[in-house]
Amino acid sequence: MKRDFLLSTFSSNSILDILIIGGGINGSGIAADASSRGLRTGLFDSFDFGAATSSCSSKLIHGGLRYLEQFEFKLVAHSLKEREILLKKAPHIVSEMRFILPHRPFLRSAWIIRLGLFLYDHLARRTILKPSYKVKLNNEGHFKKNLKTGFEYSDCWVDDARLVLLNAMDAKENGAEVRNYCQIVKAKRFKNMWVVTIKNRLTQEVFERKTKVLINAGGPWAQTIIEDNLNLTSSHQIRLIKGSHIVIPKINNINKAYILQSDDKRIIFAIPYLEKFTMIGTTDIEYDGDPRFVTISDKEKTYLLNIINEHFVKQIELKDIIWSFSGVRPLVNEKQESAQKISRDYILELNLDDSMAPLLSIFGGKITTFRQLSESVVDKISQFFTDIKPCVTKETVLPGGDFAYPVETLIFQIQTKYPWLNESVIERYAHQYGMYTYKLLKNCSKIQDMGIEFFDGLYQIEIDYLISNEFAKTEEDILWRRTKLGLEIPQEKIKSIKDYIELKLMNSPLA
Numbered sequence: 001m002k003r004d005f006l007l008s009t010f011s012s013n014s015i016l017d018i019l020i021i022g023g024g025i026n027g028s029g030i031a032a033d034a035s036s037r038g039l040r041t042g043l044f045d046s047f048d049f050g051a052a053t054s055s056c057s058s059k060l061i062h063g064g065l066r067y068l069e070q071f072e073f074k075l076v077a078h079s080l081k082e083r084e085i086l087l088k089k090a091p092h093i094v095s096e097m098r099f100i101l102p103h104r105p106f107l108r109s110a111w112i113i114r115l116g117l118f119l120y121d122h123l124a125r126r127t128i129l130k131p132s133y134k135v136k137l138n139n140e141g142h143f144k145k146n147l148k149t150g151f152e153y154s155d156c157w158v159d160d161a162r163l164v165l166l167n168a169m170d171a172k173e174n175g176a177e178v179r180n181y182c183q184i185v186k187a188k189r190f191k192n193m194w195v196v197t198i199k200n201r202l203t204q205e206v207f208e209r210k211t212k213v214l215i216n217a218g219g220p221w222a223q224t225i226i227e228d229n230l231n232l233t234s235s236h237q238i239r240l241i242k243g244s245h246i247v248i249p250k251i252n253n254i255n256k257a258y259i260l261q262s263d264d265k266r267i268i269f270a271i272p273y274l275e276k277f278t279m280i281g282t283t284d285i286e287y288d289g290d291p292r293f294v295t296i297s298d299k300e301k302t303y304l305l306n307i308i309n310e311h312f313v314k315q316i317e318l319k320d321i322i323w324s325f326s327g328v329r330p331l332v333n334e335k336q337e338s339a340q341k342i343s344r345d346y347i348l349e350l351n352l353d354d355s356m357a358p359l360l361s362i363f364g365g366k367i368t369t370f371r372q373l374s375e376s377v378v379d380k381i382s383q384f385f386t387d388i389k390p391c392v393t394k395e396t397v398l399p400g401g402d403f404a405y406p407v408e409t410l411i412f413q414i415q416t417k418y419p420w421l422n423e424s425v426i427e428r429y430a431h432q433y434g435m436y437t438y439k440l441l442k443n444c445s446k447i448q449d450m451g452i453e454f455f456d457g458l459y460q461i462e463i464d465y466l467i468s469n470e471f472a473k474t475e476e477d478i479l480w481r482r483t484k485l486g487l488e489i490p491q492e493k494i495k496s497i498k499d500y501i502e503l504k505l506m507n508s509p510l511a
């Protein structure tokens with residue numbers, strides 16, 4: 001049901017139904033939902049899609065076991081339900097992950113954990129994910145001797161940056177105007193329309209779009225967008241809470257994640273990451289700087305390492321850290337709660353101001369609930385349109401996700417069709433692009449057709465594909481969000497990729 005009014009119809013004079021400020025997971029999800037329901041949609045982000053909070057998460061589609069302690073039953077139930085929906089919606093980038101929770105009796109009693117896991121297993125219907133059970137630890141000698149038993153349960157893992165991109169691609173395939181590196185500078189409200197001024201930060205071009213409804217999905221910037229760009233008063237105060245992760249060589253060969261309780265009653269995750277690594281996080285720290293420049297502190301690194309070292313025989317040091325990343329949660333907090341107690345739920349605020357053109361702002365939210373949030377946003381603005389269609393995102397798949405068998409089967413099928421291509425490259429393609437791997441490889445029948453190999457398995461055709469199909473504009477877009485090759489590529493190889501992208505964009509600026 002793809003709409004066929006294409007980019008060319010978006011002249012500066014045409015009026016959009018909705019224009020979304022911010023292409024994190026929430027903005028991209030709303031764009032995908034709105035465009036699939038027949039609304040003329042525009043999505044603009046001042047940097048790359050997902051470059052802010054949405055690529056710096058713990059990458060979990062989860063109910064959030066610890067939110068049960070805060071009696072957030074509704075949030076947990078809604079989140080749990082999304083796990084199996086998203087597993088089917090994007091089977092190439094979402095997968096089941098088993099979690100081991102070592103029991104430390106002085107922190108939480110066994111019956112409290114059992115009760116939490118019972119609720120976790122039953123608050124939402126499950127047909128794919130396995131149930132929880134008690135486990136004996138230490139069989140493999142990974143854990144310290146005092147940790148004898150634990151609990152195992154399921155949640156899901158997601159490539160968060162690609163989830164954002166797939167939603168932006170979906171919106172574009174539905175006919176939306178989708179542009180990264182385009183900043184909303186200001187928006188002025190007239191009786192039944194917003195006039196939005198946008199600056200392309202790469203070309204410096206300034207242009208306007210008119211829209212009937214304006215959506216503020218600015219995440220950590222939601223409040224400043226209202227106050228600085230729209231010149232209005234925000235009814236909610238956002239509190240920025242920094243969370244950081246470290247990445248180290250994998251702590252063992254077990255393909256399961258750990259949820260570890262620390263003495264301060266917090267929990268952190270240690271999650272298998274990209275075959276070779278373990279990702280550890282997160283912290284929860286009040287932040288008042290620019291969300292764009294948030295980084296990990298030494299204190300956070302030590303905090304995370306100490307919790308790991310309390311649990312595992314193998315000890316980790318600062319020098320083992322290969323990479324770190326930090327993001328800020330945009331949380332709504334009217335009461336002055338501690339960072340870890342503020343609700344992770346979202347608030348949608350519709351501002352009509354004397355029957356003027358509507359503004360809808362999103363405060364808070366989780367990656368896990370982006371699809372529900374997007375559905376609620378579009379439902380909420382449906383009153384302003386006469387012919388809006390019902391939401392279909394629960395049933396439709398994201399680009400490349402059109403297969404109902406394990407990724408391993410897809411890998412096998414691709415290998416059979418392209419036997420000359422390295423197995424590890426095929427595995428990476430299948431997990432990133434799913435069925436779109438065939439689109440990427442459509443003109444290739446031998447390795448020479450892949451063009452220059454810029455780095456181990458990064459060929460020219462992939463860069464071309466990412467520029468033409470996935471809005472890639474810089475080497476960082478490609479190395480850190482479309483792929484995670486940035487973790488392994490030597491610095492001296494990056495320059496040639498940068499030069500190639502610049503040349504390519506110069507020759508086809510509309511790519």
Ligand SMILES: Cc1cc2nc3c(=O)[nH]c(=O)nc-3n(C[C@H](O)[C@H](O)[C@H](O)COP(=O)(O)OP(=O)(O)OC[C@H]3O[C@@H](n4cnc5c(N)ncnc54)[C@H](O)[C@@H]3O)c2cc1C
Nearest residue numbers: 022024025026046052053054058060184219243365367368
């Ligand atoms: C450390 C950490 C771990 C987390 N872990 C999880 C997890 O495991 N699971 C989970 O479900 N959730 C998790 N979350 C929460 C989740 O990551 C966030 O709620 C979510 O990413 C917020 O998405 P967003 O789209 O609202 O914001 P963002 O991703 O920050 O997007 C906002 C966008 O608005 C753009 N923007 C701002 N101003 C303008 C402007 N003037 N013009 C155009 N664009 C503009 C920005 O460039 C940005 O891309 C975590 C959060 C953190 C910080």
